[in-house]
Amino acid sequence: QVQLVESGGGLVQAGGSLRLSCAASGRTFSSYAMGWFRQAPGKEREFVAAISWSGGSTYYADSVKGRFTISRDNAKNTVYLQMNSLKPEDTAVYYCAAAWALTSWSSGYDYWGQGTQVTVSS
Numbered sequence: 541q542v543q544l545v546e547s548g549g550g551l552v553q554a555g556g557s558l559r560l561s562c563a564a565s566g567r568t569f570s571s572y573a574m575g576w577f578r579q580a581p582g583k584e585r586e587f588v589a590a591i592s593w594s595g596g597s598t599y600y601a602d603s604v605k606g607r608f609t610i611s612r613d614n615a616k617n618t619v620y621l622q623m624n625s626l627k628p629e630d631t632a633v634y635y636c637a638a639a640w641a642l643t644s645w646s647s648g649y650d651y652w653g654q655g656t657q658v659t660v661s662s
Contacts, residue, residue, distance in 0.1 A: 541566060541651070542564050542565065542566045542568065542569065542572065542638045542650075542651040543564065543565040543566065543651070544562055544563070544564050544565075544636050544637070544638065544651055544652065544653035545562065545563050545564075545653055545654070546560060546561070546562050546634065546635065546636050546653045546654070546655060546656040547560070547561050547562075547563070547656060548560040548561050548656060549634060549656030549657045549658045550657075550658070550659070551659045551660075551661065552626055552658075552659070552660055552661070553660070553661050554626060554627055554628055554660055554661065554662050555625060555626065556626050556660070557622070557623060557624045557625075557626065558623045558626065558658060559620060559621070559622050559623070560576070560620065560621040560623065560634055560636075560656060560658070561618055561619075561620055562574070562576075562618065562619045562620075562621075562636030562653055563616075563617060563618050564617045564618065564619070564638065565617070566617075569614060569617040569638075570593055570614040571593055571640075572593055572638040572639060572640065572651075573590060573591065573592050573593055573638070573639045573640070573641055573642040573643070574590065574591050574610075574612060574619040574636060574637070574638055574639075575587065575588075575589065575590035575591075575636065575637045575638075575639060575643070575644070575649060576588040576589045576590070576610060576619075576621045576634060576635070576636055576637075577634070577635045577636075577637060577646060577649075578630075578632035578633065578634045578635065578658075579632055579633050579635070579655075580629075580631060580632040580633075583632075585635070585646055586601065587601050587644040587645075587646065588600070588601055588604055588608065588621070588634070589601065589604065589608055589609075589610040589621060590610065590639075590642055590643065590644060591610045591611065591612050591619065591642070592642045593614075595611065595612050595614075597642055598610055599642060599644060601644070603629075604623075604630075607623065607624050607625045607626075608621060608622065608623050608624070609621070609622040609624075610622075619636060621634070621636075623658070626658075626660045627660060628660045628661065628662045629660075630658060630660050631658060631659050631660050632657075632658060633655040633656065633657050633658075634655060634656050634657075634658050635652055635653055635654075635655045636652075636653045637649035637650075637651060637652045637653070638650060638651040
C-alpha cells in the first residue's frame with residue numbers, strides 16, 4: 541500500500557511559479573507510475589501530468605504542456621510538479637496519485653493523496 545502526501549500549494553500571482561511535491565510512503569514507490577490531477581470548484585477532476593516508474597516517460601494535458609514539468613526522485617520517494625507561467629484557470633486542488641501503469645485516466649490510479657490548494661490571482 542502507498543500513502544501520498546502533497547505539499548507546496550499556495551497563493552501566487554498570474555505568471556508566477558510553484559513547485560508541488562508528493563511524498564510517498566512504502567518501499568514500492570519506484571514500481572508505480574505517478575500522476576497529478578486537479579479539481580476546480582464545480583468541475584470534475586482532470587488529468588494534469590503523469591510520469592512512468594523510471595521517469596523515462598512523461599505525459600501532459602494540452603492545457604499545461606510547455607508550462608508544467610513532472611519529475612520524480614525514487615531515492616526520496618517523491619514526485620514533483622513544477623508549474624510555471626501560472627494562470628487563474630490553473631486554480632484548483634491538486635492531487636497526486638499512484639498507478640501500476642502510465643495513464644491519464646483517473647480510474648487507473650489506485651492510491652490518492654488528500655490534495656493541496658493552488659490559487660492563482662489575476
